[in-house]
Amino acid sequence: MTAKICLITGASSGIGHATALELVRAGHTVYGAARRVRQVPGGHALAMDVTNPADVEHAVRTVLDEQGRIDVLVNNAGIGLYGAVEDVPLDQARHLFEVNLFGVAHLTRLVLPHMRERGSGSIVNVSSIAGEIALPLGGWYHASKHALEALTDSLRQEVKAFGVNVVLIQPGLIKTEFEQDIREISGRGAYRDLAQAMAERAESSTGGSDPAVVATAIRKVVESAHPRPRHPVGHLARTVLWLNRLLPDRAFDNLVTKR
Template identity: 50%
Template sequence: MAEKKVALVTGASSGIGRAAALELGRRGFAVYGGARRVGRMADLRAQGVRPLALDVTDDASAREAVAAVAREAGRLDVLVNNAGYGSYGAVEDVPLEEGRRQFDVNVFGAVRLTRAVLPLMRERGSGRIVNVTSVGGRVHTPLGAWYHGTKFALEGMSDVLRLELRRFGVDVVVVRPGGTRTEWGGIAAEHLLATSGDGVYGAQARRLAAGMMTGSAAERVPEPAVVARAIAAAATARRPRTRYAAGYMARRILLLRGLLPDRAFDRLVDRALAGA
């Protein structure tokens, strides 16, 4: 009987990470779910996911989580770098300390885990790293410079890693979620209003926040399982694409970004937000 493949999913306590952990489990993986809020993963254990305490901003936590997988499972085949959050606010308003934290979670967190798993994958001569970015890693909206900056950065780093690691049998794949019914939009909107809800950017911030909060609950926005299936496809395909897109409007937005010149896309964004 073939040995089970092993996956580690970060940010597994809610949303896309939680759905991805369950989907990979359904596809036959032994799944470890890493998150700071271990208590929120108790029900995942009942469904076969092994919860791990993991703070992606802490070097020791990242190393210990991967070491725990290695001790228990003896291998690690797939890493899903999903942990992240959206820090919104005008560039003029967001404290640099918060900008650094946004990069520490969304970019350096993924790099910490990648560096920790690579010795295991190289030793086996195989492995796959799935980096969850966003359509926001290809398009831009106002008041989201730090968030978009992290996702653009992770897209570029993924391309470089793909070239660096292929000779070791390790592949790197990007998944770009669009709108998904999670708590992400509400949290990002609250942060936006707290940062730029008053002052010179207030009117724009309130319009964008209203769209974030209603969009997350709208019936047309799919559940995280839609993105989880794209993550599972990226993790299991024999010859995966370099990028997958899933979620509300994801493919359409990316198509428009590729077709439209920058300023035409700017106008499209402005019109969309005016109607938010």
């Protein structure tokens, strides 16, 4: 196996942290980018906020100056936002899209020309099963991941002729720091009963895969010459996606809103 030059965003915790460790252990050269740069494991740490164009451009320039190429880009950085569509402030919704969609797009646009010139490379976008399904009080988050999935599909079709792989990772329930009390925004107004019910379901649920499960899937994508376009991975990922595809809309709605 040829060692790859990898750039990973959101590498200070959760899936990004686990992926950086997994790829370093496998012998790849890893640049882990994050706002909390001291927590990036192994490899080379880069301070980067994906919503700051100067940070993103500096990170890409640093890797290219030091290594001459970027073989793999893992767009993992992301944030959550939970509350009723009516309740979530639009400035928070816009920031969510800046991180989960436009940050990915900007970094990809900077890396892609170098991959095209070399005729090889892999872009791995970490989405979620939230990119296919929709749950109450997660409308803005789901919308950002639906948009990321559409962008990923179009990009995959566009760059296939240049030898660049574009792959979507769809984690299910994962144990990460990516937590927010669903009652924070909608726990007192018109949607308080729904928020309380959803919060209680989340708090009583068991399971959730370790981020290392996702990291292993990403490593296999990185090391594959012809990876599958989509990789559902982790607790309940395949089950929930199967139910969403199988059930009529109203049946799925009833399933996810029952109390």
